[in-house]
Amino acid sequence: MDASFEAPARDTSLSFGSSAAEHCAEIRTHLKRAATPISPNDLIFAAKRRRLMDGLCELVDATSWAWCMVEFDPDKPPSFIGFEHGVWDEARFARCVEAMNHPDMEAVTRQASVELKEKGTQLTRTLRRAWWMWR
Secondary structure (H helix, E strand, C coil): CCCCCCCCCCCCCCCHHHHHHHHHHHHHHHHHCCCCCCCHHHHHHHHHHHEEEEEEHHHCCCCEEEEEEECCCCCCEEEEEEEECCCHHHHHHHHHHHHHHCCHHHHHHHHHHHHHHHHHCCCCHHHHHHHHCCC
16 A cells, blocks of 8 residues: 555545525624624534424425423413514514513423423424323
């Protein structure tokens, strides 16, 4: 084997696409205006979520998506600490935020909050299971 042979350098970068790059720019601009510190990893995680959800939408032919993080306590209204979405117009997003902050959400989420507290892990619901719980 030739001693001067070098393996080609591996490209370790990830391509997230233009929508993820635009989303990260929006996040950075918003946080900069709010004087909120941000880690470079925060943008990478956001880009990965966006790429995952955009890919899932394409796979199942969905028109939009939402990713939400919520703190649950059975004795308090849910506290939404993060919300990202894809392909939602401002009116749809405003209606969702209004619904999330509605006073009746505490009653709607109580059963899941109790279960979450008991299990101490994440909860995943199918549409059928969610419908059964909330009817």
